[in-house]
Amino acid sequence: MTGDVTLIGYGLSAIGPGIAVGLIFAAYINGVARQPEAQGALQRIAILGFVLAEALAIFGLVFFLLAYFTG
Amino acid sequence: MSATMTAGFVQAAEEGESHFPPGPDDFWQPLFPMFELSGHTYYFTRPMALTLIAAVALSVLMILASRRAALVPGKGQWVLETVYNFVRNDIARDMIGSRDFLRFVPFLFALFTFILLNNLFGVIPPFQNPPMARIGFPIALTLIVYLVYHWIGFRKRGFVGYFKVMVPPGLPVFVRPVILILEAMTFFITRPLTLALRLFGNMFGGHILLVVFIVGGWELFIATELQYKLVAIPAWGLGVALTAFEMLVQVLQAYVFVLLAASYISDAVADEH
Numbered sequence: 001m002t003g004d005v006t007l008i009g010y011g012l013s014a015i016g017p018g019i020a021v022g023l024i025f026a027a028y029i030n031g032v033a034r035q036p037e038a039q040g041a042l043q044r045i046a047i048l049g050f051v052l053a054e055a056l057a058i059f060g061l062v063f064f065l066l067a068y069f070t071g
Numbered sequence: 072m073s074a075t076m077t078a079g080f081v082q083a084a085e086e087g088e089s090h091f092p093p094g095p096d097d098f099w100q101p102l103f104p105m106f107e108l109s110g111h112t113y114y115f116t117r118p119m120a121l122t123l124i125a126a127v128a129l130s131v132l133m134i135l136a137s138r139r140a141a142l143v144p145g146k147g148q149w150v151l152e153t154v155y156n157f158v159r160n161d162i163a164r165d166m167i168g169s170r171d172f173l174r175f176v177p178f179l180f181a182l183f184t185f186i187l188l189n190n191l192f193g194v195i196p197p198f199q200n201p202p203m204a205r206i207g208f209p210i211a212l213t214l215i216v217y218l219v220y221h222w223i224g225f226r227k228r229g230f231v232g233y234f235k236v237m238v239p240p241g242l243p244v245f246v247r248p249v250i251l252i253l254e255a256m257t258f259f260i261t262r263p264l265t266l267a268l269r270l271f272g273n274m275f276g277g278h279i280l281l282v283v284f285i286v287g288g289w290e291l292f293i294a295t296e297l298q299y300k301l302v303a304i305p306a307w308g309l310g311v312a313l314t315a316f317e318m319l320v321q322v323l324q325a326y327v328f329v330l331l332a333a334s335y336i337s338d339a340v341a342d343e344h
Binding site: 062 | 095161165265268269271272273275276323326327330331334
């Protein structure tokens with residue numbers, strides 16, 4: 001088998017943000033189900049939380065590219 | 072996936088070498104050399120051409136639309152006004168607050184439309200290359216946002232006051248320096264870094280995904296065995312589905328970039344707690 005071990009690192013680093021994004025949208029759906037009129041306010045908060053969690057996965061991708069192409 | 076790139080792949084495949092797993096090198100598409108500086112040739116690249124097209128097209132569109140603005144809007148004006156209202160009310164006013172938001176609306180609207188059109192270039196047929204998949208472009212945009220929100224923060228509060236507002240009141244004295252360092256890192260390092268990398272990573276990763284399915288489908292299609300040829304069809308089907316998904320991501324990323332820019336500006340103009 002050939003490949004680069006940093007890619008496994010990227011895969012591992014994507015687990016956390018994946019779970020986080022799932023939790024954020026689960027909470028958002030719960031909130032909207034309980035109080036549909038709050039959807040507008042909740043949507044913005046959910047997307048803000050989603051992008052902050054997603055940033056970690058993006059970091060993983062960038063560090064993988066750095067490790068892969070420089071080291 | 073660009074026409075020229077596809078042609079390159081087809082040619083490479085005919086010559087017997089495969090370009091298949093696409094990488095960052097595939098995003099380097101020089102058009103013609105511009106100038107030389109200390110032995111290094113600088114090229115005019117395809118993303119540069121696309122951002123120029125986007126800037127010119129948006130300027131012309133906006134100037135024409137605002138000149139012809141009528142009290143009873145036509146279809147085109149209605150679409151533009153919807154976008155403008157979205158940026159003005161749902162992003163700027165909600166994030167920054169009704170007192171200060173109005174002077175930032177032109178900036179945020181320009182950012183939103185520019186990023187949106189550039190991102191959509193990733194799937195619009197003659198262009199099909201998202202300029203934001205080259206890290207330089209998100210860095211340039213982030214630099215503008217960075218200068219704007221720090222400039223506003225420093226001008227409103229003064230040098231020391233800007234740092235003071237980072238520490239919430241009512242903390243014990245020995246915790247304050249730690250919080251100050253953490254908050255200063257957030258303000259000066261983490262925020263611009265994540266803002267630029269998020270846009271870059273989403274555009275880059277999404278486009279690579281499309282290239283994998285469409286070029287991978289082509290590689291399967293030109294294989295000699297029949298079973299591989301048949302697998303090409305679901306691969307292309309996924310390519311089409313992911314193109315739709317990619318459009319969603321492109322719009323979302325333009326929205327998120329401007330949303331975060333507005334939230335950073337709102338932190339800079341907010342009253343002290």
